[in-house]
Amino acid sequence: MSFLIVIPARYASQRYPGKPLAMLRGASGAEKSLIRRSWEAAQAVPGSPRVVVATDDDRIRAAAEGFGAEVVMTSSEARNGTERCAEAVKRLGGGFDVVVNLQGDAPLTPAWFVSELVEAMRAEPSAEIATPVLRCDGAALNAFLADRKAGRVGGTTAVFGHDRSALYFSKEVIPFTSQAYAAESATPVFHHVGVYAYRPDALAAYPAWPVGPLETLEGLEQLRFLEQGRRVLCVEVEGRGRAFWELNNPEDIPRIERMLAQMGVE
Template identity: 65%
Template sequence: MKTVIFIPARYASTRYPGKPLAVLTLPDGSRKSLIQMSWEAAQSITGVDAVYVATDDDRIAEAARAFGAEVVMTSPDCANGTERCADALANSGIEADLVVNFQGDAPLTPPWFVEDLIAAMKADPAIPMATPVLRCDAETYANFLEDRRNGRVGGTTAVFGTQGNALYFSKEVIPFVDPEKMPDPVPVFHHVGVYAYRPDALAGYVAQAATPLELLEGLEQLRFLETGVPVRCVEVEGRGRVFWELNNPADVPRIETALRKLEAAVK
């Protein structure tokens, strides 16, 4: 099964313009762009045949080529990362049995999150697409609540049924849990913004217009649910790693702190 990774990247982010080229400080004091860190994280994933940066922006393309990435130019009309992956696959001549959308704003994504996702898709050919979910620890749950208290749109949460298929995704913290009755472990799952699709699922996605809940929440994966396409949630383990995406400028210090903790743990 040929598996390729696309890292969709756009410059005109509503919440954080120019986000792929945002520069983070690493524990050794060096500095790298978010898109380079994400590409390097994708390179560490096993079982993948190729990794491409998919963008419509010449600035991102130039920066990506400078650090050695292969780039696929896509239409500026792509409304989200899934549409950009579909465009990249349809118009580049690249052939794949499985396409992974690896977010360009999540350099903290451990390789095994994606490896587990690919394994789930290989194990069940009936799954049209899948995405990882990670049970929140106390720190991540507190970050979610802090963002909502401060009116920031942070990470996404997911709820799913007993068979593992998604019921809903939201930028609100769901399910609601009475703080006085919080069970252990925390019953809230952080949606990890990585997707694996079969080519037919991608083609079907772009054949549909954007759906009401997708537009309200600003979550591309809701188009699948609203049009009756099941989304398999694959629970992954953090193994002590802190996971957080760069959604807002306020997330930069969170990620830099997580990188320092990761460096200290390795030592």
């Protein structure tokens, strides 16, 4: 099964302008941009996928080409990463069985998350989109709750049915639980990891669908699939001892740098 990895990146983020070019210090103290670290995460995925950075900004294009990435320029009208991926695939001419959206703010994404998504799409032909979910331990859940209490937009959570079809995604912590959990204990909350695998037909159709009220309220692009009645497959993945966090706010940089240091990532 051939697959393409697209890393959508835009400069004009409302919450964090210029985020793709934010510098992150690795284990040795060397700094690399967020977009470069995300590209290196994509390069680590087995199967020799083609990897492209999709952007509408010349500053990001120059930075990405500077470290050797293939860049596809897209319009500034793309409303989210999925629309940008759809435009990039159209410009490339298609020809892929699966398109993976590895968002440019998730440099800690393990390679096996992507591999397991592609395998899930192979195993379940009815799924039009698949995305990984990671069960939170008590420490991760407490970090989510602390972000919300402080008014920060932290990670996204997901709930899904017995067949692994997504029921909902939210920037709030769902499902509600009043129980206290030890740092290393399992919780009923699943962290939605910002990676998507799409069937090309579903991806091509996406930009023409109207933006619904849930997507508008939550600011979550995957909700457009649910509002259209499309099946989104949640693939539970294991962290295998790897720390995972997305860069949503400037305050996340020290947290991610600590994780890079702990993993020995240069």
